[in-house]
Amino acid sequence: MSIGRENNKIIAWSAVIIWMAMIFFLSHQPATSSGQLSASITNFLIQTITAIFPFEIESTSFHFFIRKGAHFFAYFVLGVLVIHALKNKYIYLAIVICVMYAISDEVHQLFITGRSGEVRDVLIDSIGATIGITVYYLMCKLLRRKWARS
Numbered sequence: 001m002s003i004g005r006e007n008n009k010i011i012a013w014s015a016v017i018i019w020m021a022m023i024f025f026l027s028h029q030p031a032t033s034s035g036q037l038s039a040s041i042t043n044f045l046i047q048t049i050t051a052i053f054p055f056e057i058e059s060t061s062f063h064f065f066i067r068k069g070a071h072f073f074a075y076f077v078l079g080v081l082v083i084h085a086l087k088n089k090y091i092y093l094a095i096v097i098c099v100m101y102a103i104s105d106e107v108h109q110l111f112i113t114g115r116s117g118e119v120r121d122v123l124i125d126s127i128g129a130t131i132g133i134t135v136y137y138l139m140c141k142l143l144r145r146k147w148a149r150s
Helices: 003-027 031-052 059-085 091-109 119-149
Strands: none
Touching: 003 059, 003 091, 031 059, 059 091, 059 119, 091 119
């Protein structure tokens, strides 16, 4: 194995670990801090959307959507990073890594003040990761086909 490939592997797995650490950091916040962060994001988005489009947004439902969307997005990115680190092989292993991390993240939240572990969140995280992995895999396959024709 060449030095360049070894560096790419280290960079790819470092990105996975950094992203997992970011998820852990956000999950480690007490409920009040986490709620304030998502509420401020929700309020900003509501103000931005209503400034552009003349309709009212129900903030409680929208806040729930933002929180669950954040779960989906975080694990979509994790899925992409993991399948990339696995060199677009071992799709099922990538899914297992992401699902196990989602489970561990929810268990971790059981020990944080005001937080809870939710099966629903594990499902949202798992779906996000699986879609991220699938999109990455299909994009790579499409690009390989395109390059093979060139």
